[in-house]
Amino acid sequence: xxxxxxxxxxxGDEGKGKVVDMxxxxxxxxxxxxxxxxxxxxxxxxxxxxxxxxxxxxxFYPSVTCIIGSGTVINPARLIEEIxxxxxxxxxxxxLVISDRAHLVMxxxxxxxGLEEESRAGKAIGTTRRGIGPAFADKVARLGxxxxxxxxxxxxxxxxxxxxxxxxxxxxKIYGAEPLSLDEVYEQYCRYGERLAxxxxxxxxxxRKARERGxxxxxEGAQGALLDPDYGTYPYxxxxxxxxxxxxxxxxxxxxxxDRVLGVFKAYCTRVGGGPMPTELEDETGNRIRERACEYxxxxxxxxxxxxxxxxxxxxxxxxxxxxxMAITRLDVLDDLPELxxxxxxxxxxxxIDYFPSSAATLERCRPIxxxxxxxxxxxxxxxxxxxxxxxxxxYVKRLEELISCPADLxxxxxxxxxxxxxxxxx
Ligand code: GDP
Ligand code: IMO
Ligand code: MG
Numbered sequence: 001x002x003x004x005x006x007x008x009x010x011x012g013d014e015g016k017g018k019v020v021d022m023x024x025x026x027x028x029x030x031x032x033x034x035x036x037x038x039x040x041x042x043x044x045x046x047x048x049x050x051x052x053x054x055x056x057x058x059x060f061y062p063s064v065t066c067i068i069g070s071g072t073v074i075n076p077a078r079l080i081e082e083i084x085x086x087x088x089x090x091x092x093x094x095x096l097v098i099s100d101r102a103h104l105v106m107x108x109x110x111x112x113x114g115l116e117e118e119s120r121a122g123k124a125i126g127t128t129r130r131g132i133g134p135a136f137a138d139k140v141a142r143l144g145x146x147x148x149x150x151x152x153x154x155x156x157x158x159x160x161x162x163x164x165x166x167x168x169x170x171x172x173k174i175y176g177a178e179p180l181s182l183d184e185v186y187e188q189y190c191r192y193g194e195r196l197a198x199x200x201x202x203x204x205x206x207x208r209k210a211r212e213r214g215x216x217x218x219x220e221g222a223q224g225a226l227l228d229p230d231y232g233t234y235p236y237x238x239x240x241x242x243x244x245x246x247x248x249x250x251x252x253x254x255x256x257x258x259d260r261v262l263g264v265f266k267a268y269c270t271r272v273g274g275g276p277m278p279t280e281l282e283d284e285t286g287n288r289i290r291e292r293a294c295e296y297x298x299x300x301x302x303x304x305x306x307x308x309x310x311x312x313x314x315x316x317x318x319x320x321x322x323x324x325x326m327a328i329t330r331l332d333v334l335d336d337l338p339e340l341x342x343x344x345x346x347x348x349x350x351x352x353i354d355y356f357p358s359s360a361a362t363l364e365r366c367r368p369i370x371x372x373x374x375x376x377x378x379x380x381x382x383x384x385x386x387x388x389x390x391x392x393x394x395x396y397v398k399r400l401e402e403l404i405s406c407p408a409d410l411x412x413x414x415x416x417x418x419x420x421x422x423x424x425x426x427x
Contacts, residue, residue: 071250236275
């Protein structure tokens with residue numbers, strides 16, 4: 001059985017949660033590989049409606065081992081809350097595993113995320129304020145604390161004491177904020193450790209054994225390619241890699257071990273937070289998409305910016321992810337529109353360009369060049385076979401395949417698990 005990475009291919013919120021929930025039935029393991037509780041993955045299935053932030057979207061299948069991988073950052077308070085909410089709805093979490101290598105979001109990360117955003121004034125990134133950037137910064141600065149360290153209280157106290165001294169200096173001397181109490185943070189994290197101890201494990205062995213048995217494994221991405229710190233709209237990005245390469249690192253499976261990469265795209269574009277988005281629609285069509293699709297952030301509730309499909313950005317996403325197929329979600333959202341547009345190039349300072357510029361400032365100056373397609377103006381939510389889609393909807397999907405040079409393996413026509421067209425077997 002294959003190892004398949006399911007990655008966000010735009011600016012996040014493409015419907016990864018739905019796609020993973022749907023595919024997880026066919027595998028034995030799902031590994032969330034990057035990000036933290038900045039992610040919000042909506043799953044609507046016969047058990048209920050759920051918003052998952054850290055817990056893999058395979059959790060609804062008791063036989064699927066769900067790993068919060070080494071490449072993630074975990075806010076233990078939020079994870080405990082998520083476990084409790086699932087248990088309250090009778091969803092078993094005994095098959096959840098937390099990598100001992102995953103880093104912890106600490107109280108100073110939350111404070112610093114807010115303080116840093118405020119200090120950016122008009123240039124704020126629009127982060128989710130979940131402490132994600134500061135936690136990943138500490139990981140590479142070797143100031144991070146990992147989940148496994150919660151299991152050794154004495155060692156935890158030593159590390160926390162020295163790190164907190166440094167963090168308190170930043171909080172008080174740079175931002176004029178109150179220092180954090182070592183005792184309080186230590187005791188709080190000891191309690192989290194006691195609560196989570198049964199879940200925290202060395203995961204490379206668990207994953208190796210699953211691969212030796214030939215178990216199917218899904219690597220669940222968070223965020224999307226255009227939020228990648230290397231290839232996205234830097235600095236308006238997140239702080240860990242949402243790409244398939246990030247999946248390799250964050251799960252601990254070498255690149256040759258990933259058999260397929262499924263890029264999840266919405267049939268149009270959305271973005272939440274600051275930064276350039278060339279196809280953004282600040283007009284009635286944009287509002288219509290937002291209201292019809294209820295485009296409000298799963299994690300923060302902020303309205304999502306909506307726009308036409310950007311095939312230039314999608315081409316980059318294909319390249320940097322090495323996609324083997326696409327899942328196109330929310331096709332049904334376009335059902336009413338009389339005319340659709342796809343951005344096929346940009347106009348930059350009077351020239352036509354066909355690539356996604358590396359600089360956010362340059363991208364801000366790019367104007368989309370559109371190709372127009374007729375809408376289908378018919379309900380697609382009950383369609384289950386590609387051939388049964390309206391002709392114009394088929395044309396739209398085929399044009400996306402051509403422009404991106406990637407086949408659409410899966411098309412989603414509604415939020416529920418069964419609202420899908422599997423064009424080719426994904427696994
Ligand atoms: P994720 O972060 O990539 O998992 O995506 P989110 O859950 O943040 O946002 C995707 C939204 O689209 C959720 O509200 C899903 O329920 C919804 N959704 C997913 N696929 C479809 C679809 O094909 N049609 C419609 N109408 N909604 C969908
Ligand atoms: P899922 O997994 C959409 C965005 C934030 C902000 C930027 C940096 O649900 O697709 P951060 O808190 O990561 O430092 O914020 O990234 N962002 C997301 N946007 N979906 C997400 O996750 C996101 N996670 C972060 O809005 O612009
Ligand atoms: Mg989301």
